[in-house]
Structure formats: structure tokens, C-alpha cells
Amino acid sequence: xxxxxxxxxxxxxxxxxxxxxxxxxxxxxxxxxxxxxxxxxxxxxxxxxxxxxxxxxxxxxxxxxxxxxxxxxxxxxxxxxxxxxxxxxxxxxxxxxxxxxxxxxxxxxxxxxxxxxxxxxxxxxxxxxxxxxxxxxxxxxxxxxxxxxxxxxxxxxxxxxxxxxxxxxxxxxxxxxxxxxxxxxxxxxxxxxxxxxxxxxxxxxxxxxxxxxxxxxxxxxxxxxxxxxxxxxxxxxxxxxxxxxxxxxxxxxxxxxxxxxxxxxxxxxxxxxxxxxxxxxxxxxxxxxxxxxxxxxxxxxxxxxxxxxxxxxxxxxxxxxxxxxxxxxxxxxxxxxxxxxxxxxxxxxxxxxxxxxxxxxxxxxxxxxxxxxxxxxxxxxxxxxxxxxxxxxxxxxxxxxxxxxxxxxxxxxxxxxxxxxxxxxxxxxxxxxxxxxxxxxxxxxxxxxxxxxxxxxxxxxxxxxxxxxxxxxxxxxxxxxxxxxxxxxxxxxxxxxxxxxxxxxxxxxxxxxxxxxxxxxxxxxxxxxxxxxxxxxxxxxxxxxxxxxxxxxxxxxxxxxxxxxxxxxxxxxxxxxxxxxxxxxxxxxxxxxxxxxxxxxxxxxxxxxxxxxxxxxxxxxxxxxxxxxxxxxxxxxxxxxxxxxxxxxxxxxxxxxxxxxxxxxxxxxxxxxxxxxxxxxxxxxxxxxxxxxxxxxxxxxxxxxxxxxxxxxxxxxxxxxxxxxxxxxxxxxxxxxxxxxxxxx
Numbered sequence: 001x002x003x004x005x006x007x008x009x010x011x012x013x014x015x016x017x018x019x020x021x022x023x024x025x026x027x028x029x030x031x032x033x034x035x036x037x038x039x040x041x042x043x044x045x046x047x048x049x050x051x052x053x054x055x056x057x058x059x060x061x062x063x064x065x066x067x068x069x070x071x072x073x074x075x076x077x078x079x080x081x082x083x084x085x086x087x088x089x090x091x092x093x094x095x096x097x098x099x100x101x102x103x104x105x106x107x108x109x110x111x112x113x114x115x116x117x118x119x120x121x122x123x124x125x126x127x128x129x130x131x132x133x134x135x136x137x138x139x140x141x142x143x144x145x146x147x148x149x150x151x152x153x154x155x156x157x158x159x160x161x162x163x164x165x166x167x168x169x170x171x172x173x174x175x176x177x178x179x180x181x182x183x184x185x186x187x188x189x190x191x192x193x194x195x196x197x198x199x200x201x202x203x204x205x206x207x208x209x210x211x212x213x214x215x216x217x218x219x220x221x222x223x224x225x226x227x228x229x230x231x232x233x234x235x236x237x238x239x240x241x242x243x244x245x246x247x248x249x250x251x252x253x254x255x256x257x258x259x260x261x262x263x264x265x266x267x268x269x270x271x272x273x274x275x276x277x278x279x280x281x282x283x284x285x286x287x288x289x290x291x292x293x294x295x296x297x298x299x300x301x302x303x304x305x306x307x308x309x310x311x312x313x314x315x316x317x318x319x320x321x322x323x324x325x326x327x328x329x330x331x332x333x334x335x336x337x338x339x340x341x342x343x344x345x346x347x348x349x350x351x352x353x354x355x356x357x358x359x360x361x362x363x364x365x366x367x368x369x370x371x372x373x374x375x376x377x378x379x380x381x382x383x384x385x386x387x388x389x390x391x392x393x394x395x396x397x398x399x400x401x402x403x404x405x406x407x408x409x410x411x412x413x414x415x416x417x418x419x420x421x422x423x424x425x426x427x428x429x430x431x432x433x434x435x436x437x438x439x440x441x442x443x444x445x446x447x448x449x450x451x452x453x454x455x456x457x458x459x460x461x462x463x464x465x466x467x468x469x470x471x472x473x474x475x476x477x478x479x480x481x482x483x484x485x486x487x488x489x490x491x492x493x494x495x496x497x498x499x500x501x502x503x504x505x506x507x508x509x510x511x512x513x514x515x516x517x518x519x520x521x522x523x524x525x526x527x528x529x530x531x532x533x534x535x536x537x538x539x540x541x542x543x544x545x546x547x548x549x550x551x552x553x554x555x556x557x558x559x560x561x562x563x564x565x566x567x568x569x570x571x572x573x574x575x576x577x578x579x580x581x582x583x584x585x586x587x588x589x590x591x592x593x594x595x596x597x598x599x600x601x602x603x604x605x606x607x608x609x610x611x612x613x614x615x616x617x618x619x620x621x622x623x624x625x626x627x628x629x630x631x632x633x634x635x636x637x638x639x640x641x642x643x644x645x646x647x648x649x650x651x652x653x654x655x656x657x658x659x660x661x662x663x664x665x666x667x668x669x670x671x672x673x674x675x676x677x678x679x680x681x682x683x684x685x686x687x688x689x690x691x692x693x694x695x696x697x698x699x700x701x702x703x704x705x706x707x708x709x710x711x712x713x714x715x716x717x718x719x720x721x722x723x724x725x726x727x728x729x730x731x732x733x734x735x736x737x738x739x740x741x742x743x744x745x
Contacts, residue, residue, distance in 0.1 A: 038627025052282075053253050063076050136237060151206055261278060273626070285338055303344075316356060316375065318635030322639045428446065463478035485538075495511050497528070512528070529585070533595050539601045552602045577589050603732070605730040658737050696716070
């Protein structure tokens with residue numbers, strides 16, 4: 001009997017040691033990342049299998065149309081814009097010199113993609129390719145298997161290249177007087193170099209090697225300043241030609257970044273979806289400071305960064321919703337640097353306007369509204385350091401008052417803006433009425449409902465910033481304007497409905513299909529069913545407008561039940577961005593992300609718990625079609641990260657988080673101050689999605705939300721889960737999440 005007891009004690013100790021070892025985080029989080037998740041989808045290309053380090057300048061993905069592309073068009077050197085073509089190209093080749101082209105096309109096989117390294121076999125050429133990436137440099141290794149002369153072809157579409165006896169250097173022109181530079185050095189000197197094909201179009205340098213050169217390695221650096229800086233970046237990061245060392249260093253960097261959030265429990269696929277989504281959040285914005293300097297396309301000059309790294313390439317219309325708030329939690333210093341970069345951009349541009357879609361080549365001014373204002377307010381109210389609101393406020397104010405509100409335009413405010421500021425809404429054109437205003441984009445149209453609702457939120461954010469800096473007059477002015485969404489609410493239908501310049505609702509009207517391509521004549525990429533809920537800052541008032549909590553919930557339910565109304569072919573021919581449908585709800589586009597959480601405001605948080613679990617399991621999966629629509633710069637991926645953790649920031653600018661339904665038994669967020677936020681979900685599994693009871697920091701918790709102050713110094717949210725809904729938890733009116741009219745009175 002003693003032997004039996006001793007045996008079980010031994011097993012217990014072994015098990016305890018194993019758990020303890022796992023608790024010390026021996027897990028390689030990066031191994032859960034699947035860069036190919038979502039590389040193809042219904043209509044659009046949601047994601048690319050990007051090889052990069054977190055928020056780094058060097059990013060590449062295979063040069064092909066999409067994941068199913070049968071040919072690789074050369075090998076990439078650097079991706080300069082999201083969904084853009086690579087700048088420069090390197091093409092290994094074995095065979096007859098007469099067959100050489102600036103960019104070679106390859107049949108390929110055995111492709112393997114990880115966040116920090118890439119490998120592929122060019123089967124017809126019989127060339128084995130390996131690649132590893134650093135922040136501003138990278139390294140290729142080519143294994144040549146044929147008994148023929150070998151060549152390395154370096155090309156640039158629009159630029160210049162030269163050989164200096166040791167390395168290839170040069171530049172490629174991008175847009176807006178922006179150049180990207182390269183310095184590329186092989187480990188074996190070529191027999192000779194041919195630059196006869198060098199010109200300003202398809203510049204090309206060919207390095208010639210004998211058939212005996214079976215392995216050639218190439219390391220290179222890139223820069224937006226000059227070729228000398230590209231060389232410095234290379235030598236700082238990759239001192240030799242050890243590809244394995246570069247890959248191992250990149251792997252550690254990714255493990256450290258992804259390990260800021262550690263999950264236990266859940267399925268393997270749940271973990272893959274989670275960590276792949278977190279990896280995508282780190283793809284942008286990118287730091288382009290190089291040894292304390294950076295080139296700014298916003299004024300065309302090289303600046304000293306004065307110790308504050310400069311970031312760009314951020315799709316703020318999408319990323320303000322969840323990517324910025326997620327970074328506030330896990331990397332507030334980087335968030336501070338990003339927002340300070342936005343201020344520098346504003347100062348460097350000819351107009352002192354807060355940026356909209358800052359890219360390497362400048363501000364693209366895409367989409368509508370300027371929700372970068374929300375990112376500022378959210379960061380400030382959550383304690384992100386070095387946010388100087390007094391310096392920032394004029395740029396954000398000017399972005400609404402001096403720049404036109406017309407979508408996809410960088411023009412100054414015009415007649416359309418004067419109408420908005422006088423009447424409180426953007427007017428819609430009647431059927432057949434021609435557009436008289438030059439600031440309106442011919443394809444994107446006015447988007448009057450989307451712009452009115454989005455600007456109302458921006459003006460609410462301006463009001464709150466004005467309040468923080470003691471500008472009472474502006475606070476009152478913009479707070480009043482933050483209710484402008486009311487001007488388009490149609491009480492007869494419960495929808496936001498476009499009005500003409502005379503104040504009449506456009507009739508006849510169909511909230512599913514009116515508005516032409518992408519519904520842009522009235523909305524933007526999504527129809528009226530999506531924009532019915534686009535009042536992020538004042539859900540309490542939206543509930544009142546709809547007639548109270550019960551009617552609000554009925555309207556929410558109907559969003560998920562309303563049929564498409566046309567065949568899928570016809571529906572998506574008009575609304576290609578509104579995929580991932582559950583009824584009229586679109587999981588594929590960012591304006592929908594907060595909608596499942598709105599049940600929390602109306603006393604039925606159990607429906608939020610149900611919807612979130614269903615939506616993510618249906619539309620985000622560990623496979624090639626595992627993302628339902630445009631991922632858009634980390635915006636949608638951040639929604640997945642938050643939702644799988646069990647909470648979500650419905651209103652950036654209000655320091656609070658709505659509670660959903662966690663996917664894991666435990667989640668640990670390692671906050672920047674060294675504290676941990678832990679979420680423990682007892683009995684959590686695929687069926688047990690419903691919260692029965694909760695405690696926050698040891699106290700009974702009946703609210704379907706918690707504040708940033710509750711968790712900023714760490715804490716524990718403990719949930720007890722079941723497969724049956726608790727209809728009373730979180731249902732009391734006084735427990736509703738905060739919005740303007742029930743929080744900031």
C-alpha cells in the first residue's frame with residue numbers, strides 16, 4: 001500500500017513540475033501563428049503571408065497575385081505599402097544567359113512561411129531558397145542544384161542600380177518624391193557583373209557565377225534616407241552571412257512580443273486564430289527611424305527623431321477601433337511614439353491637419369472622417385505617457401473644421417462643409433442630381449450618412465479633448481455637434497436615413513440596396529443596416545431614439561436575421577465589402593465590429609456572449625479562408641484578439657471595456673508596468689459560453705463592463721461559465737456600459 005501511495009505521490013510531483021514548467025512560459029507562442037490564415041476569401045484578399053518583425057520597416061511576402069498564384073514573380077526585397085508591389089526584386093537563375101529577364105517567373109513548391117523566415121523550392125529551376133528577416137535588413141540563401149552557370153538578377157522598376165565591386169546599391173522611386181534605397185552584398189564575389197540593362201525603367205544588374213557556385217548568400221539593408229544608410233542598417237543588424245542566427249533572433253523577438261498575452265485552455269485552432277490575429281496587429285504601423293533619423297514624405301525632408309522613433313503606415317479608419325486600444329494595454333510606449341509621430345506629420349504638412357491614413361509616401365487621406373482623434377483621446381484617458389493635448393488639439397480640430405469632410409479628399413473645406421456646420425448633416429443628392437462640388441470624389445461620392453455619423457463621433461472626441469485642456473467654449477460647441485447623428489434619424493423606420501439639402505428624407509428608400517456601388521451615395525461600403533448602429537459614443541441615446549431597451553434588442557436581433565434580399569451574386573456585386581454575413585450583419589468590415597457588444601447596453605449581455613462565440617467560430621478559422629473580408633491593417637485582427645480574451649473597447653475615448661465571452665480558461669496580459677491582468681473562466685469550453693457570475697479583483701461583479709482604472713495596475717476578472725444563459729447577470733439598467741448620456745453628464 002505504501003508503494004502504491006509512493007507511486008501516486010511520484011506521479012503527482014511529476015505532473016506538478018510539468019505544470020510549473022509550463023507556467024514559467026516555455027511555450028513558443030510564435031509556433032501558433034499561421035501567416036496563411038485568410039489569404040483567400042469570398043471576394044477580396046483579406047491577408048498576406050507577411051514575413052516581418054513587430055512594427056518593423058522590413059516586410060515582405062511572396063510576389064504573386066494571391067495565395068493560389070501558380071508563379072512567383074521574382075523574390076521580394078521590401079514591401080513598401082500595404083497591398084503594394086515589392087520595391088526591388090531579386091531573381092536567382094541557372095541556365096542560358098539569353099533567357100535572363102529583369103524579373104524571372106518561377107514554378108514553386110515546398111513553400112514554408114513563418115513570421116520571421118521563409119523558404120521555397122523553385123522546382124523547375126531546381127533552386128532552394130531560404131530567407132530570414134531583421135528590422136531593416138534581411139538575408140537570402142540560394143542553393144543551386146543544376147550543373148549550369150548561376151546568376152543573381154537584381155532589378156528595380158523605376159530607379160537606378162550600380163555595382164561598386166562589392167555590393168549592389170541603388171534606389172526605386174515610389175510616390176510623392178519618396179525613394180527606397182538598397183545595399184545588397186553577396187558572400188561570394190561574382191565572376192563579372194552585367195549592368196547593360198540598367199535604365200530608369202526596369203533597372204537591372206546581373207551577377208554572374210560559375211556552375212561550381214552551389215550556394216550563394218546575400219545580405220541586404222534598406223533605407224528611406226539613402227544607400228549609405230541602407231549599408232549602415234545592414235551592418236548594424238546582420239554582421240555576417242549566418243542566416244540561422246538571424247532567423248533564431250527573429251523567432252525570439254516574436255516570442256517576446258506574442259508572449260505579452262498568454263492563454264491556456266481552448267482548442268489548438270483557437271490558439272492559432274488568437275496568435276495569428278495578434279501577429280497581424282504587429283504588422284503596422286512601422287518604425288522608419290534609422291540611427292536616430294527618418295525621412296518624412298509629409299515634407300520631403302530627413303529629420304532627427306530626437307530620441308522618439310517615427311512611425312507611419314497606419315490605416316486609422318480601421319485601427320482606431322481595436323488595434324490602438326490593444327497597444328495601449330500591452331505596449332503604451334509604442335502607442336505614445338505613434339501618436340507623437342502623427343503630431344510631427346501634422347506639423348510637417350502644409351496644412352496643420354491630423355493625418356487620416358499616413359503611409360510611407362505621405363497621408364493618403366482615404367476613407368471618411370478622422371478617427372485618429374479618437375485614438376488620441378483614448379490613449380490620454382488611459383494614461384499613455386507624453387500625450388500633449390494642447391499641442392495636438394489644434395491639428396485634430398483643423399482636421400474637422402478646415403479640411404473637407406468629403407471622403408477620399410485632401411481639399412480644404414468647401415460648400416459641403418459649410419452646409420454641415422450650419423445644418424448639422426451632410427446633404428444627399430436626389431436621384432439624377434449632378435454633383436456640383438469639386439471636393440467630392442467621383443467614385444466614393446458624398447457618403448452623407450456615414451460622414452455625418454462618423455463626424456459626430458469625431459466631434460464628441462474633440463469636445464472631450466477640449467474639456468481635458470480647459471477649453472470650455474469648444475467643449476460646449478463640439479458636445480452639441482456630437483448629437484448631429486439625430487438629424488438623420490428617421491423615427492418612422494428606426495434607421496439613419498439620408499436627407500436632401502431641404503431637409504427631406506430621400507424617398508423611396510431601401511436600407512439594403514439604395515446608394516449604388518458600396519451604398520456610397522449614402523453610406524460607405526456597407527448598407528443602412530450596418531450604419532444603423534454607428535453611434536459609438538452615445539449608445540444610451542440610440543436606445544432612446546429606438547424606443548427603449550426592448551425595441552433596441554429587437555432591432556439588433558433583426559440585424560442578424562434580415563435576409564440578404566437578393567441572390568448572393570447580386571448582393572455582393574453591389575456590396576463586395578459587406579461579406580461574412582449573418583443576416584444583414586457583416587463580420588467582414590470594421591464598422592460592424594462593435595455591434596455584437598451592443599446587447600450589453602440594453603440588458604441582455606447573454607446575447608453578446610452567444611453572438612461573439614458564434615461569429616468568431618464561424619468566420620475566423622485556421623485555414624486559407626479563415627478571415628471573412630478585408631483585414632485592414634490589424635483592425636479586424638485586434639477585434640479577434642480582444643474578443644477571444646473576453647472583452648472589447650466599444651468606444652475608444654471612454655476608458656471602459658465591454659465583457660463578452662472568453663475562449664480560454666485563463667488569459668494573462670503582461671502590462672507595461674510589470675503587473676498582470678488575469679482573466680480566469682471556470683468551466684470554459686466550446687459549449688460553456690455564458691457567464692453565470694463574476695468577480696473583479698475579489699469583489700462580486702454584476703456589470704457587463706469594467707473600467708480601465710479597474711485593471712491598469714493589474715487584477716483578476718474571474719468568470720464562472722455554463723452552457724445555459726444567465727438572463728439576469730448584467731441586465732440591470734444601472735449596470736449598462738458607459739456612453740455620453742449615462743456617464744458624462
